[in-house]
Amino acid sequence: MPSTVVILGTGGTIAGTASNPADNVGYTAAQRGVAELVAAVPRLGEAPLELEQVAQVDSKDMDYPTWQRLAQRVGLHLARPEVCGIVITHGTDTMEETAWFLQRVLAPGKPVVLTGAMRPSTALQADGPQNLLDATVVAREPGACGVVVVFGGAVHSAHDVRKVHTYRIDAFSSGDAGPIARIEEGRLRRHRLWPIGSALGLARIGFDPASWPRVEVISGHAGSGAALVDALLASGVHGLIVAAPGNGSLHKALEPALRRAVAGGVPVWRCTRCAGGNLVGVNDETLPAAPTPSPWQARIDLMLSLLGTPG
Structure with missing residues (x-):
């Protein structure tokens, strides 16, 4: 043993x-x-x-x-x-x-x-x-x-x-x-089962870490606007996670900027900024709910999904 x-x-x-x-x-x-x-x-x-x-x-x-x-x-x-x-x-x-x-x-x-x-x-x-x-x-x-x-x-x-x-x-x-x-x-x-899942494998992270995709988390809040999204796009960000209020709701001034990001090839996933709960009934293919409830987990998931394997 x-x-x-x-x-x-x-x-x-x-x-x-x-x-x-x-x-x-x-x-x-x-x-x-x-x-x-x-x-x-x-x-x-x-x-x-x-x-x-x-x-x-x-x-x-x-x-x-x-x-x-x-x-x-x-x-x-x-x-x-x-x-x-x-x-x-x-x-x-x-x-x-x-x-x-x-x-x-x-x-x-x-x-x-x-x-x-x-x-x-x-x-x-x-x-x-x-x-x-x-x-x-x-x-x-x-x-x-x-x-x-x-x-x-x-x-x-x-x-x-x-x-x-x-x-x-x-x-x-x-x-x-x-x-x-x-x-x-x-x-x-x-009390319950141990965590299981499918391993992405060490080859997925075999690249020089300096070249790993840059994924940032932004917050949705009262008075949200396009300026931060536009600045991040201009800086070359590769992906965005939105920690949105409530059940993933998006401010009317923020949502168009996020859709522009997706149209320009930058994926955007949304999460909730609430301490608990999953997004329920969010069926938007352009700005989908992240596969995990936490913005910090979602950032890791999106980064790993954008990573290729070494040639």
């Missing part, structure tokens, strides 16, 4: 430090390496682990080269028969984006678990150690698969997870779908 968990470090708040242990916001992210994080949780040493520092960034600064490198390292380790699962330590700001990117590219048959923290490692109530321990529980769970986020004792599918709070340690939610499972004293209680 595979028994090794590979922990890949990328930085984030979980690796952050502050000079004052009572300071939960004035810290510097990505200061401690993954080996130091693991050493702070003695129970992690009770089963086989391998550690690798893939990046050391504040996740607000996550970029395409890091995504490419991370996906390649995850793919390499997943192919090893002795590896049962992978844990990725990651900042919370863009964790849901990285999770969806990895799910779409890899759709792994083994668990790939992202986790992090809302408090730096120096905090009086640091949440990173428990989240890291819980993540390894999921990475070793028989039958687990797909990309998930483990945070605050809950296991969220990459498809549904959202960061919903700026400060609380239970900062993530799966909305209407609810979590896949919860972790209670080192044991997993599952």
Whole structure:
């Protein structure tokens, strides 16, 4: 039976430090390496682990080269028969984006678990150690698969997870779908199926990241107009996602500009800016509803759909 968990470090708040242990916001992210994080949780040493520092960034600064490198390292380790699962330590700001990117590219048959923290490692109530321990529980769970986020004792599918709070340690939610499972004293209680899907494959992202399509998210709001769309088109944008109010409604001054974009060869997908819910009854072939409810997921989907495979 595979028994090794590979922990890949990328930085984030979980690796952050502050000079004052009572300071939960004035810290510097990505200061401690993954080996130091693991050493702070003695129970992690009770089963086989391998550690690798893939990046050391504040996740607000996550970029395409890091995504490419991370996906390649995850793919390499997943192919090893002795590896049962992978844990990725990651900042919370863009964790849901990285999770969806990895799910779409890899759709792994083994668990790939992202986790992090809302408090730096120096905090009086640091949440990173428990989240890291819980993540390894999921990475070793028989039958687990797909990309998930483990945070605050809950296991969220990459498809549904959202960061919903700026400060609380239970900062993530799966909305209407609810979590896949919860972790209670080192044991997993599952509520629904693990995420599955068709992998686009690493070849899809084999190009130089500098050449990946540029897809931007714009917001629909009171007083929306054409100026931002026109400026983005003039700058050479390759695709647009509209985070529209309500059920995907478009301002009368914004909609013509979006249709001009599509007529000029720039695809436009619409999502809702609402925290929950899917678009219902949007049947516009020119400005269609995105396949995923989140504008940030949709941006990744459109970018990947515009990417070709290397020749």
